[in-house]
Amino acid sequence: ISLSVGSGDGAGGTLSLSAGDSSADDGGLVQIASGTSQAGSGGAMSLTAGQGSTFGGALSIDGGLGSTDLGGAVTIKSGSGAATSSGSLGLSTSDAGAAGVSGQVTLSSGTASSGTSGAVGIESGSSSSGSGGAISLSVGSGDGAGGTLSLSAGDSSADDGGLVQIASGTSQAGSGGAMSLTAGQGSTFGGALSIDGGLGSTDLGGAVTIKSGSGAATSSGSLGLSTSDAGAAGVSGQVTLSSGTASSGTSGAVGIESGSSSSGSGGAISLSVGS
Secondary structure, three states: OOOOOOOOOOOOOOOOOOOOOOOOOOOOOOOOOOOOOOOOOOOOOOOOOOOOOOOOOOOOOOOOOOOOOOOOOOOOOOOOOOOOOOOOOOOOOOOOOOOOOOOOOOOOOOOOOOOOOOOOOOOOOOOOOOOOOOOOOOOOOOOOOOOOOOOOOOOOOOOOOOOOOOOOOOOOOOOOOOOOOOOOOOOOOOOOOOOOOOOOOOOOOOOOOOOOOOOOOOOOOOOOOOOOOOOOOOOOOOOOOOOOOOOOOOOOOOOOOOOOOOOOOOOOOOOOOOO
16 A cells, blocks of 8 residues: 655645544544565664755654653663563664764653652563673763763752762672773873762762671772872872861871771781882
8 A cells, every 4th residue: 555645846745644632532543554474574664764865854753742640651662582682772863964073862751840740660571591781881982082971960959969870780699890980092092080079059068988898798898099000201100188177176186097806816007118
C-alpha cells in the first residue's frame, strides 16, 4: 500500500493520519506496525523528515497533554531476541558538514511546579551469567582545549544542596571495584588534582576525609600520601601538611598518631630525611 502526497511549486502537500476524538471515553488509537515474518527478518520501519535546501525537516515525538492527570508517556525501546540478544538502541546527532558543529544531545527532565522534578536515570542492565554492562562518559578531543566533563548536584535556596555520590561496585565473591581519580597528562604541565571541602558562609566549612577501607576479617587498607619521583632533570615535589590560619581563637592543630592495638604493639612513627 502506498500513500503519497503530490508535489507543487508552493509548499508540499500535507499527509495527516489521525484517530477520532471522544467526548466521553478514550481517544482513538493510531497504530502503525511493520509486518512479521515466519522465515526471515521482520519488516523494518523508518521515520525520516524531509531534506531541505536550507534546513532539514524536524522530527518530533511527543506524548499527549493530560488536562487533569498525567501526560502521555513516551517509550523508545529496542526489540527483544527470544533466542539471542536484544536489539541495540542508538541516540546520536549526525556529523557536521564542511563548515559547522555537530548537533547537541540533551537528556533532561522537566521542571516541577510542586514537588520533586523528574529524575534522570542512566543504567546498564544486570547479567545472570556474566558481567554487568559498562557505562562510559567521555568528552570529544579537539585541536583546541579538550572538552569539559562536569558532574554537579543541584543548588537549593532553602535546604541542603544536592549530594554527589560516586561509588564503585561491591562483590560477593571477589574484590570490590577499584576507583581512580587521575588528572590528565600534558606536554608541559600535568593536570592538577584538587579536593576541596565546600565554603560554609555562616558556619563550618565542609570537612575532607581520606580514609582507607576496613577489613572485617583481616587488616585495613594502607594509606599512602607521597609525591612522584623527579624526572631526568628536576626535584621531587614537596609535601606540606598544615592547618589554616585563624582570624580569632586558636588555629587548627596538626596531629600525627598511630593506632593502638588490643593484642600487639602500637604502630611506630618514623621521621627520616632523604640521603
